[in-house]
Amino acid sequence: MPSSVPPAYRADPRWPVTTPRLTLRPVAPDDAEAFFAWRSRPDVVRFMYQPPWDRQTADVKLRTWSSAPFEEPGDVLVLAVESDGDVIGETMLKWAAGPRQAEVGYALHPDVGGHGLATEAVRATLRLAFESYGFHRVFARIDEENLPSVRVVQRLGLRQEARLVESDVRDGGWSTELVFAILDREHAARAVS
Secondary structure, three states, X not given: OOOOOOOOOOOOOOOOEEOOOOEEEEOOHHHHHXXXXXXXXXXXHHHHOOOOOXXXXXXXXXHHHHOOOOOOOOOEEEEEEEEOOEEEEEEEXXXXXXXXXXXXXXXXXXXXXXXXXXXXXXXXXXXXXXXHOOOOEEEEXXXXXXXXXXXXXXXXXXXXXXXXXXXXXXXXEEEEXXXXXXXXXXXXXXXXX
């Protein structure tokens, strides 16, 4: 029977993680200005179910995230996504409560949308989740109206597992959440093919 205990945390999974066009690394406090550029935009954060950031919030969040551990359920690893040396987005892994489970999240500045960069960044984050941290299942929770985000996870082979009708409130009205997931063996099979 597979162990329900996550593997030991690896303090340095060979940072940075690189792809053909991107570099992913843990965030640093001086990433606050870049994160503020998209997290201050209502059109971006509306699907994150939070208000737009002000500059002080950006400073506090990046300082907190940059020093946060990633060792047990509840911990969050936030990564800066760089292209040509500029921080253009973020991905995150949240260590979920279930055995060897993690949630993946992502946001890129809208100015870089439409070029497959989100898909490339999330692919690298999934590889990190499975190969460096040994998670068994990674899932994404996405507002049903966030079609670009839905397309990213579908391209990466995550299957829709649930549709939670009117499960949360966004913009003063009910919203429906979709849950997508992929298992370690499914991810490995896609990497081979």
